Amino acid sequence: MPRSSAGQNSTPPESVDQAQTAPTRCGYVALIGAPNAGKSTLLNRLVGRKLAIVTPKPQTTRSRLLGIAVEGPAQIVYVDTPGIFAPRRRLDRAMVAAAWSGAQDADETVLLVDAARGVDRDTHRILERLAERRRRAILALNKIDLVRRESLLGLADALSRQGRFDPVFMISGRTGDGVDDLRGHLAAALPQGPWLFPADQLSDAPERLIAAEVTREQIFVQLRDELPYGSTVETERWEDRTDGSVRIEQVIFVQRPSQRAIVLGEGGQRIKAIGARARAELEQMLERRVHLFLFVKVRENWLEDRERYAALGLDYDV
Numbered sequence: 001m002p003r004s005s006a007g008q009n010s011t012p013p014e015s016v017d018q019a020q021t022a023p024t025r026c027g028y029v030a031l032i033g034a035p036n037a038g039k040s041t042l043l044n045r046l047v048g049r050k051l052a053i054v055t056p057k058p059q060t061t062r063s064r065l066l067g068i069a070v071e072g073p074a075q076i077v078y079v080d081t082p083g084i085f086a087p088r089r090r091l092d093r094a095m096v097a098a099a100w101s102g103a104q105d106a107d108e109t110v111l112l113v114d115a116a117r118g119v120d121r122d123t124h125r126i127l128e129r130l131a132e133r134r135r136r137a138i139l140a141l142n143k144i145d146l147v148r149r150e151s152l153l154g155l156a157d158a159l160s161r162q163g164r165f166d167p168v169f170m171i172s173g174r175t176g177d178g179v180d181d182l183r184g185h186l187a188a189a190l191p192q193g194p195w196l197f198p199a200d201q202l203s204d205a206p207e208r209l210i211a212a213e214v215t216r217e218q219i220f221v222q223l224r225d226e227l228p229y230g231s232t233v234e235t236e237r238w239e240d241r242t243d244g245s246v247r248i249e250q251v252i253f254v255q256r257p258s259q260r261a262i263v264l265g266e267g268g269q270r271i272k273a274i275g276a277r278a279r280a281e282l283e284q285m286l287e288r289r290v291h292l293f294l295f296v297k298v299r300e301n302w303l304e305d306r307e308r309y310a311a312l313g314l315d316y317d318v
């Protein structure tokens with residue numbers, strides 16, 4: 001409908017839909033940072049739905065995940081990335097490579113820094129690498145609900161001396177404080193152009209992968225020591241049933257029989273608890289009944305299996 005008609009009939013000017021008349025914008029916004037900085041929490045808040053798993057342990061996210069949101073005339077494609085740290089294992093290298101490639105392809109990069117933690121060694125390395133590549137980034141000091149305002153200003157100052165940040169936001173992914181400002185800035189900063197995804201698409205991740213992530217989240221939350229890092233989860237079967245429910249079979253790969261015993265727990269109690277929590281979460285996400293079946297397999301060398309990387313959407317050869 002041409003805009004001029006608004007003034008000629010009784011429609012008040014406030015009702016003119018700006019979203020329809022302003023040129024559309026679209027682009028990728030990478031969220032990068034040290035492990036545990038709060039990238040996945042922020043992605044979920046920006047999209048308004050839980051897409052990425054979140055745990056108190058570092059190195060939770062293993063591969064890139066898109067979260068797509070519409071803000072007025074802009075479609076913002078957020079890229080959640082694994083934390084960037086000094087890699088040791090093949091999996092670590094693949095994770096860090098996925099994070100940097102996420103940043104490389106993005107129109108805007110947001111560097112998240114845990115304000116309570118300050119500039120740790122991992123963040124320091126990220127700053128160096130951004131400087132080497134002469135990459136501009138938006139700085140988001142996160143977790144401001146945990147720190148006093150005075151210490152924030154000092155940290156923002158110190159970081160601004162080390163990198164090319166424009167501008168700086170102070171946010172809390174957990175409470176949402178400051179997130180609207182960041183979102184508004186990003187929507188305006190993206191290039192003009194057509195939307196890349198259908199208006200109602202939220203992510204690029206297949207449901208099978210998200211379902212495996214939900215179980216992995218429980219492994220991170222419920223198990224300690226090397227288990228979160230020595231295991232991986234894959235959805236092997238997905239069956240939509242005629243009664244509207246879904247039957248999902250997943251395999252948890254571990255490296256040793258002793259790890260299998262821990263995942264199962266005494267009398268199978270642990271795996272039952274992992275399955276119960278994952279199932280409840282899945283039912284909420286999928287809005288349907290879920291029958292979840294978990295199997296634990298010992299695969300000593302899964303960290304060197306090409307197939308496991310493919311399942312995670314990671315490059316094996318990095």
Ligand SMILES: Nc1nc2c(ncn2[C@@H]2O[C@H](COP(=O)(O)OP(=O)(O)OP(=O)(O)O)[C@@H](O)[C@H]2O)c(=O)[nH]1
Binds near residue numbers: 034054082083
């Ligand atoms: N207090 C507080 N905690 C937060 C905030 N954002 C995230 N967290 C917590 O920080 C921890 C890590 O959050 P994640 O979102 O998983 O962090 P991440 O950067 O995605 O971590 P990796 O995927 O391991 O790199 C979780 O316990 C979150 O609940 C925040 O704004 N305030």
Ligand SMILES: [Mg+2]
Binds near residue numbers: 040053054061
């Ligand atoms: Mg994460």
